[in-house]
Amino acid sequence: xxxxxxxxxxxxxxxxxxxxxxxxxxxxxxxxxxxxxxxxxxxxxxxxxxxxxxxxxxxxxxxxxxxxxxxxxxxxxxxxxxxxxxxxxxxxxxxxxxxxxxxxxxxxxxxxxxxxxxxxxxxxxx
Numbered sequence: 554x555x556x557x558x559x560x561x562x563x564x565x566x567x568x569x570x571x572x573x574x575x576x577x578x579x580x581x582x583x584x585x586x587x588x589x590x591x592x593x594x595x596x597x598x599x600x601x602x603x604x605x606x607x608x609x610x611x612x613x614x615x616x617x618x619x620x621x622x623x624x625x626x627x628x629x630x631x632x633x634x635x636x637x638x639x640x641x642x643x644x645x646x647x648x649x650x651x652x653x654x655x656x657x658x659x660x661x662x663x664x665x666x667x668x669x670x671x672x673x674x675x676x677x678x679x
Contacts, residue, residue, distance in 0.1 A: 609642055630654060
């Protein structure tokens with residue numbers, strides 16, 4: 554049973570009607586079969602999101618990779634400049650959410666450099 558929406562170019566669809574149509578189709582499948590897992594695709598996906606631990610040198614490396622100062626990196630990460638200093642001097646470790654952010658920066662630095670450029674605005678340009 555193919556449930557894909559067949560649309561002509563620039564044809565608009567009523568979302569409510571389409572939702573009702575699909576729910577009716579789902580209900581028909583439920584009523585017709587006692588082997589539900591074979592009729593529908595069900596997946597469980599778990600993301601591997603446990604961040605790596607970041608020491609002071611690692612934090613500094615991420616910041617340098619982006620080419621930003623401590624204040625800009627702090628603003629981008631949503632933390633204080635004092636936190637960045639503490640992390641870079643190994644006084645305190647960064648939180649898990651910040652470590653996840655740094656994992657993503659390492660994974661795709663060009664994306665985050667571009668995001669920083671997109672978000673940048675000279676102070677006097679208001």
